[in-house]
Each structure stands twice: as structure tokens, then as C-alpha cells.
Amino acid sequence: ATTFRASEHQHIRYNPLQDEWVLVSAHRMKRPWQGQVEPPLLKTVARHDPHNPLCPGATRANGEVNPFYDGTFLFDNDFPALQPDAPNPGPSDHPLFQAEAARGVCKVMCFHPWSDVTLPLMSVPEIRAVVDAWASVTEELGARYPWVQIFENKGAMMGCSNPHPHCQVWASSFLPDIAQREERSQRAYQSQHGEPLLMEYGHQELLRKERLVLTSEHWLVLVPFWAVWPFQTLLLPRRHVQRLPELTPAERDGAPTGSEAGANWDHWQLHAHYYPPLLRSATVRKFMVGYEMLAQAQRDLTPEQAAERLRTLPEVHYRLGQK
Amino acid sequence: ATTFRASEHQHIRYNPLQDEWVLVSAHRMKRPWQGQVEPPLLKTVARHDPHNPLCPGATRANGEVNPFYDGTFLFDNDFPALQPDAPNPGPSDHPLFQAEAARGVCKVMCFHPWSDVTLPLMSVPEIRAVVDAWASVTEELGARYPWVQIFENKGAMMGCSNPHPHCQVWASSFLPDIAQREERSQRAYQSQHGEPLLMEYGHQELLRKERLVLTSEHWLVLVPFWAVWPFQTLLLPRRHVQRLPELTPAERDGAPTGSEAGANWDHWQLHAHYYPPLLRSATVRKFMVGYEMLAQAQRDLTPEQAAERLRTLPEVHYRLGQK
Ligand SMILES: O=P(O)(O)O[C@H]1O[C@H](CO)[C@@H](O)[C@H](O)[C@H]1O
Ligand SMILES: O=P(O)(O)O[C@H]1O[C@H](CO)[C@@H](O)[C@H](O)[C@H]1O
Numbered sequence: 001a002t003t004f005r006a007s008e009h010q011h012i013r014y015n016p017l018q019d020e021w022v023l024v025s026a027h028r029m030k031r032p033w034q035g036q037v038e039p040p041l042l043k044t045v046a047r048h049d050p051h052n053p054l055c056p057g058a059t060r061a062n063g064e065v066n067p068f069y070d071g072t073f074l075f076d077n078d079f080p081a082l083q084p085d086a087p088n089p090g091p092s093d094h095p096l097f098q099a100e101a102a103r104g105v106c107k108v109m110c111f112h113p114w115s116d117v118t119l120p121l122m123s124v125p126e127i128r129a130v131v132d133a134w135a136s137v138t139e140e141l142g143a144r145y146p147w148v149q150i151f152e153n154k155g156a157m158m159g160c161s162n163p164h165p166h167c168q169v170w171a172s173s174f175l176p177d178i179a180q181r182e183e184r185s186q187r188a189y190q191s192q193h194g195e196p197l198l199m200e201y202g203h204q205e206l207l208r209k210e211r212l213v214l215t216s217e218h219w220l221v222l223v224p225f226w227a228v229w230p231f232q233t234l235l236l237p238r239r240h241v242q243r244l245p246e247l248t249p250a251e252r253d254g255a256p257t258g259s260e261a262g263a264n265w266d267h268w269q270l271h272a273h274y275y276p277p278l279l280r281s282a283t284v285r286k287f288m289v290g291y292e293m294l295a296q297a298q299r300d301l302t303p304e305q306a307a308e309r310l311r312t313l314p315e316v317h318y319r320l321g322q323k
Numbered sequence: 324a325t326t327f328r329a330s331e332h333q334h335i336r337y338n339p340l341q342d343e344w345v346l347v348s349a350h351r352m353k354r355p356w357q358g359q360v361e362p363p364l365l366k367t368v369a370r371h372d373p374h375n376p377l378c379p380g381a382t383r384a385n386g387e388v389n390p391f392y393d394g395t396f397l398f399d400n401d402f403p404a405l406q407p408d409a410p411n412p413g414p415s416d417h418p419l420f421q422a423e424a425a426r427g428v429c430k431v432m433c434f435h436p437w438s439d440v441t442l443p444l445m446s447v448p449e450i451r452a453v454v455d456a457w458a459s460v461t462e463e464l465g466a467r468y469p470w471v472q473i474f475e476n477k478g479a480m481m482g483c484s485n486p487h488p489h490c491q492v493w494a495s496s497f498l499p500d501i502a503q504r505e506e507r508s509q510r511a512y513q514s515q516h517g518e519p520l521l522m523e524y525g526h527q528e529l530l531r532k533e534r535l536v537l538t539s540e541h542w543l544v545l546v547p548f549w550a551v552w553p554f555q556t557l558l559l560p561r562r563h564v565q566r567l568p569e570l571t572p573a574e575r576d577g578a579p580t581g582s583e584a585g586a587n588w589d590h591w592q593l594h595a596h597y598y599p600p601l602l603r604s605a606t607v608r609k610f611m612v613g614y615e616m617l618a619q620a621q622r623d624l625t626p627e628q629a630a631e632r633l634r635t636l637p638e639v640h641y642r643l644g645q646k
Binding site for chain 2: 001002003004006009010011012013014016020021023025026027028030031033035036061078079080081082083086087088089090094095096097098099100101102103147149151152155157158159160161162168171172174176177178179180193197201204225271273275282287289290291293294295296297298300
């Protein structure tokens with residue numbers, strides 16, 4: 001019988017955090033790509049565009065004028081998917097037709113006054129200001145809402161409608177679907193094994209090493225064993241941290257997103273998910289389509305191969321290297 | 324207090340088939356779109372391209388030459404994500420690192436010898452041949468595998484790498500994730516309410532009418548109450564049908580995908596999901612990105628509004644209308 005090798009033999013893996021399976025078929029990387037090729041990245045974003053509603057001094061869709069901000073800048077999304085007051089749909093008349101109230105707040109946070117930078121091109125103190133702003137918006141909205149989701153849609157390919165460096169913050173009166181799954185899994189793991197799922201997971205990855213990308217005094221970056229996107233990574237603090245505002249000043253000099261509030265949440269561990277869409281290069285992406293949408297996520301290289309490739313990348317940002 | 328109106332007031336809806344929630348915020352359709360615009364559809368696909376590996380008489384990546392087929396044509400995918408034999412990963416050494424064996428078969432099915440047609444541009448007898456081919460491949464692979472997933476990735480935007488009209492068939496030794504969810508939900512519903520979930524759902528939609536798109540003697544097309552994609556639809560047979568091969572000749576003259584095999588599956592109802600990515604027009608799509616990937620699916624117009632717009636579309640295919 002042939003010996004199993006993950007990089008050669010298809011198999012399925014379990015995601016214990018979100019209770020999902022992924023099909024891993026690394027041998028499939030050999031197929032040629034004749035499909036859609038993404039346009040190369042726009043190199044020439046102007047540093048300042050007075051017509052870009054995210055720039056300092058620009059006028060937004062609702063007529064408000066942005067201040068000439070010189071650090072981060074937080075404001076209410078002009079087209080929020082969640083608003084603070086919306087009437088309750090009322091009781092459902094049938095188990096197959098269930099609707100519930102949804103209330104919340106959507107904010108936009110600019111990271112920097114310049115449009116031609118991204119987080120990795122900013123200085124550590126500038127990034128630190130972003131982390132501090134994430135912690136304080138989490139604290140502010142977390143006092144009123146059970147879930148504060150911070151996310152950055154990056155690149156036109158991922159539906160980002162504005163090149164200016166920014167993220168969004170959507171706080172909701174309900175625990176969103178994926179948070180609910182992570183809640184169930186983490187709660188069950190803690191009650192069965194007596195420690196937080198992601199603390200034990202981080203320990204194990206430090207021992208096994210093959211999926212680690214970066215480690216620092218306070219943080220781990222790894223390609224999770226159950227990763228779905230080719231170069232998906234997970235950022236974890238080394239110690240048990242439930243929410244962003246708990247991060248120490250030293251930890252914030254290189255940190256992430258996510259929050260929660262309520263009774264006993266000891267089973268939760270702060271973490272950030274990165275889901276880059278690229279597969280082979282900057283212009284060939286992984287499509288999560290037919291099989292993935294109807295049946296199950298599928299990936300073409302193993303998480304271990306992805307981690308290996310990420311580890312060998314140069315430390316210098318590609319845009320600085322070109323200079 | 325304001326009266327709740329789904330088309331004005333955000334709310335969350337439950338998907339009882341896949342056990343998921345979606346955030347519906349129809350008021351958000353008002354926002355302007357400044358993001359990525361998709362290239363207009365390529366109008367000039369040649370009817371026959373000898374270098375296209377899906378065309379009759381063409382040579383494929385593995386050196387095999389296609390026959391000069393004049394109906395449907397089924398062959399093994401040259402770069403299959405699932406192969407019939409792959410060794411077992413063996414027992415897991417830790418609950419957070421679980422892998423299992425995956426075996427299967429991936430096939431490609433061309434619908435027609437011409438590259439410049441799509442299913443809706445084919446004649447009823449030609450489409451009927453496709454449905455018959457789906458039923459027989461389901462029968463053949465369903466005898467060996469618990470799940471046979473038939474899917475069509477359509478358009479470059481959805482990762483389709485070849486314009487020739489075709490679908491894929493992936494049969495697997497495991498019940499994929501989404502099938503597992505549908506299995507759990509349908510089984511639970513049947514045991515609680517004594518009838519298949521999707522049979523009762525179809526009945527209810529026939530009574531409620533607002534989400535119906537098309538009805539015929541044998542089929543219903545509707546925008547599900549819990550739809551995630553803007554113009555997502557669900558195709559359901561009117562009578563209880565578990566698998567494609569059970570369809571009668573009359574039902575096949577306008578039918579879909581999906582199969583299953585085993586002990587008692589009375590709770591299952593054959594159905595097809597359609598997930599078109601478009602939001603406002605042929606060039607502006609809905610992105611399922613940051614919030615959707617990290618928190619919960621979100622949609623911008625209600626399923627009822629989508630159904631209304633689909634119902635008012637002309638009966639004539641847009642490409643025939645242009646002539
Ligand atoms: O049609 P292809 O090229 O085999 O592959 C396409 O569909 C597959 C199944 O949905 C996806 O996993 C691929 O990412 C996509 O490019
Ligand atoms: O950034 P925008 O334009 O508000 O919106 C973008 O992110 C949202 C949250 O992930 C998605 O629902 C939209 O489809 C996407 O275009």
C-alpha cells in the first residue's frame with residue numbers, strides 16, 4: 001500500500017473552529033490555467049485626490065466634509081447595512097419563514113491620510129495608531145452591541161470600492177453566523193478539554209512548526225491546518241486574550257481585530273483571519289465557486305506548502321524592493 | 324412605532340435548509356457603486372475552435388483526441404480534484420488535527436458541440452439530452468459514491484476557464500459539507516413535522532406567491548426566503564423526487580441536478596441552486612467578502628424584490644432579442 005503524503009494524496013480536513021470540512025487536493029496545482037487573469041495592480045494611486053470621499057478635506061456622499069486628518073479617521077458609513085433603529089419583523093407564522101430584528105452601526109476607518117499606502121507600507125507607530133483605534137472603537141461599540149466585526153476588503157478583486165487605505169467596522173445586535181459557529185466550537189472544546197481551543201491550537205502549532213509563518217514575543221502567524229484559501233493565515237496572540245482592548249502596549253505594536261461581550265467568554269481567544277484570494281501569482285486567483293458553493297470548500301496546495309512559500313518570501317515589501 | 328417593511332427595514336432571515344442566517348438590508352441598494360466593473364461579455368466566441376480542448380475533434384491536455392460528438396460528451400477531468408484511489412491519512416493524533424480519506428471521480432460534460440451556445444440558447448430536445456445525461460451519470464457514479472455533485476461554473480467572473488458550454492460532475496466517497504447540513508436539516512424536519520422540508524416549503528411558496536418566478540406543471544422556480552445572492556433561485560419539482568434518475572420523461576423536458584444514495588432518504592427532495600453573482604447589471608456584481616467571510620452573508624435587496632424583477636424579464640433570451 002502507498003504511504004499517505006498530504007502533498008500528493010487528496011484528503012479532507014476538519015476545521016474545529018468553524019465546524020467545517022475542506023477537500024485538499026494538492027496534486028491539482030499541476031493543471032494549466034486558461035481562465036480569467038486579473039488586471040495587474042494599479043501602480044499609480046495618487047497620494048491625494050480631492051474627489052475621493054475618503055481623503056482629508058474631501059466632501060462625502062451625504063455632503064459632510066472630512067477634516068484634514070493626519071492619523072486615523074473614523075466616521076459613520078454613508079450607506080450602512082446596519083442602522084441603530086429598525087422595527088422588529090414580529091413573530092414568524094411558519095418554521096420555514098423565520099426573520100428577526102437586526103440593529104447595529106457601520107463605520108469606516110481610514111488608516112492614513114495618504115491614498116498611496118497600505119498597512120504594510122506604514123511605519124510601526126502609524127500602524128500602532130490603527131490598532132489603538134480598533135481597540136477603542138471595539139470598546140465603544142462593544143458596550144452596546146454583542147459583536148463588533150472589524151474587516152478590511154482589500155483590492156478591487158475583493159470588492160473594495162476605494163483604494164484609500166481603510167477598514168470597516170460593523171457592530172450588530174446579533175451574533176453573526178460565523179461568530180455563532182466559533183462560539184459553539186470554542187465553548188464545547190473548553191468544557192471538554194478544560195482550556196481554550198485556540199490556546200491549545202497555538203501550542204500545538206508551535207510544536208509542529210510546519211504551518212508557522214512568523215512568531216514573535218507576543219504573536220503567532222500560521223496557515224491553519226484547515227485553511228480554505230490558498231494563503232489563508234491566522235494571527236493569534238501567545239497569551240489568552242479575549243478582546244482587543246485587553247492588549248498591552250507591547251502587544252499592540254504589531255496586532256489585529258475582533259471583539260465580544262457578556263457573561264462567561266473564557267473559551268474565546270482573540271484572533272484575526274486573513275483570506276487572500278490569490279492562488280499562483282498576483283494575477284491568477286482561486287475561485288470559490290460551483291463545487292465550493294454547492295458542496296464543500298476545495299484547495300489546491302496543502303497548508304504546509306503554503307506556509308513554506310510564505311516563510312521564504314523576502315522581508316522587504318515588494319513595492320519598496322522595486323525602488 | 325414604525326411598521327416593519329422588509330424592503331425598507333434591515334432584518335436577519337434564517338435558512339432552514341442549510342442552517343444559516345443572512346442579513347437583509349434592502350435600503351443599501353441606494354448607495355452609488357465606485358468599485359470594480361466587470362468587462363462586458365465577450366460577444367464573439369467562435370462556434371468551433373480546434374485549439375479549445377472541449378471542442379469536437381480537439382486534442383486534450385493528456386493527448387487524447389475528442390470524438391466529433393454531436394450531442395453531449397462526457398469525459399474524465401484531466402486535472403481531477405478527486406481520484407478513485409488515494410491512501411488513507413490514518414488516525415489523527417489530536418482532536419484539532421483531523422484528516423480523513425477522500426476518494427472520487429471528476430468528470431466534465433460538454434452540453435453541445437458548439438462553443439457559442441449556452442443552455443438557454445439550446446433547443447428543448449438538446450436540453451433534454453443534457454438532463455438525460457445528468458440522470459445517467461448520477462446513476463452510474465451514484466452506485467459507487469454517496470454523493471454526486473453536478474455543477475456549472477458559468478462566466479469568467481465565476482472562475483470558468485473555458486467558454487464552451489459544459490458542466491462538471493464530482494462524485495465523492497464522503498458527504499460534502501453543505502450536503503451534510505442539508506441532510507441534518509431535512510432529516511430533522513421530517514422527523515418533527517412528518518413531511519419533507521422542501522415539499523412543505525414548495526407548498527408554502529405556492530400559497531404566498533411573492534417569491535415565485537416561474538411555475539409549470541412539474542416545476543417551481545423561486546427566490547428562496549433566505550437567498551444570499553441577489554438573484555439566487557431554487558428549482559424544485561412539484562412532486563416528491565429524491566434523485567435525478569427518478570424524473571419522468573415529461574419532467575425531464577425542463578429539469579436540473581443533484582443525487583444521493585443509501586438507506587432511508589425520504590426526507591430528501593431533489594433541487595438545484597442557482598447563484599448568479601450579478602447585483603445591479605451585467606457589469607456590477609455582488610461581492611461576498613469581508614463581512615460575509617468573517618461574520619455573515621449580507622444582501623442588498625429583498626428576495627421578494629429580486630423575484631419581482633425576475634418575473635418581469637422578457638421571455639426572449641437577450642441574445643436572440645438583439646438580432
Ligand atoms: O473548472 P476548473 O478550472 O476545474 O475549476 C474551477 O472550479 C472548481 C470547482 O468549483 C474550483 O475549485 C476552481 O477554483 C475553479 O477555477
Ligand atoms: O465596501 P462596501 O462598498 O461598503 O461593500 C463591500 O463590502 C461589503 C461587506 O463585506 C459587501 O457586502 C459588499 O458587497 C462589498 O461591495
